[in-house]
Amino acid sequence: MTAHVVAEPERRGRTRLPSGRHLGWSEWGPADGRPVLFCPGAGASSRLGFGADVLERLGARLIGLDRPGLGHSDPSPGRELIDWAADAVALQRARALSSPVIVGFSQGAPFALACAARGDVSAAAIVSGGDEIAAPAHASALPDELRALVEQAASDPDGAEAMFRQLNAAQLHAMVRSMTGDADRPVYSEPDFDAALRRAMEEGFAQGADGYARDTLLAMRRWSFDPAEITVPVHLWYGELDTSPVHSPDLGLSLAARIPGARRTVVLGAGGAILWTEAERILTDLLAHR
Numbered sequence: 001m002t003a004h005v006v007a008e009p010e011r012r013g014r015t016r017l018p019s020g021r022h023l024g025w026s027e028w029g030p031a032d033g034r035p036v037l038f039c040p041g042a043g044a045s046s047r048l049g050f051g052a053d054v055l056e057r058l059g060a061r062l063i064g065l066d067r068p069g070l071g072h073s074d075p076s077p078g079r080e081l082i083d084w085a086a087d088a089v090a091l092q093r094a095r096a097l098s099s100p101v102i103v104g105f106s107q108g109a110p111f112a113l114a115c116a117a118r119g120d121v122s123a124a125a126i127v128s129g130g131d132e133i134a135a136p137a138h139a140s141a142l143p144d145e146l147r148a149l150v151e152q153a154a155s156d157p158d159g160a161e162a163m164f165r166q167l168n169a170a171q172l173h174a175m176v177r178s179m180t181g182d183a184d185r186p187v188y189s190e191p192d193f194d195a196a197l198r199r200a201m202e203e204g205f206a207q208g209a210d211g212y213a214r215d216t217l218l219a220m221r222r223w224s225f226d227p228a229e230i231t232v233p234v235h236l237w238y239g240e241l242d243t244s245p246v247h248s249p250d251l252g253l254s255l256a257a258r259i260p261g262a263r264r265t266v267v268l269g270a271g272g273a274i275l276w277t278e279a280e281r282i283l284t285d286l287l288a289h290r
Helices: 081-094 104-120 136-141 142-155 157-164 169-178 182-188 191-204 210-220 253-258 280-289
Strands: 011-016 022-028 034-039 060-065 103-105 126-127 236-237 263-267
Touching: 011 034, 011 081, 022 081, 034 081, 034 104, 034 280, 081 104, 103 104, 103 280, 104 126, 104 210, 126 157, 142 157, 142 210, 157 210, 169 191, 182 191, 253 263
Parallel strands: 034 060, 034 103, 103 126, 126 236, 236 263
Antiparallel strands: 011 022, 022 060
């Protein structure tokens, strides 16, 4: 298996939370392995994993999570980032997941960092992560169209969320492909990978666009937690040639400075698809934390 071919989930299910809602998940790797929680990118369900060919060797159990309203997770209208962290903790307790670590990819980054801020994971890896683009430090670096969306998310959140709700899975898939730079084309153009990405987005939008719209609103406005309060180890990973405007304008430089003790690695010659091309390296580093 090449580094960028993704595997079908080995186990799938839904867990009832204390609120009565259900949270959907997908798993790869040994059932008794170290839990690695995974927050996928924009609009994708938990079925799009990574590193399936190295999990057994690393003793890791990758658990992809469906955020509310996406995939097989029930909706949670009006939710905030900190509510997601509470859901993740409830899942850990319900499934007796001991000493988990967490990975956040692209738009999944603030959701993983919210869990890190709560302190219920041992460490976090943020890969090609969406930054807090509403932070004043990024204002001048954003493309005009993206800056306008950030401003609307702040001034008219209901209107912004309604606008995001107009997108469907096919349109989001096309958008992601259009933002793919030369360094990432060998990954995103691989037929099996593209098919897996498309299926994950179709499943992510199976209940409609509400889940994606809420996620995008939360990602585009000021976060409901302070990265400076994170006390667990965080490692930010970016590709030098990442061209996505919704990841990080400075490849995580200012975000790393806001998180106490955070490390930052920029992979030379790589783009935003390092979650798949550098999976073993990322997981090995993350699993070293206990």
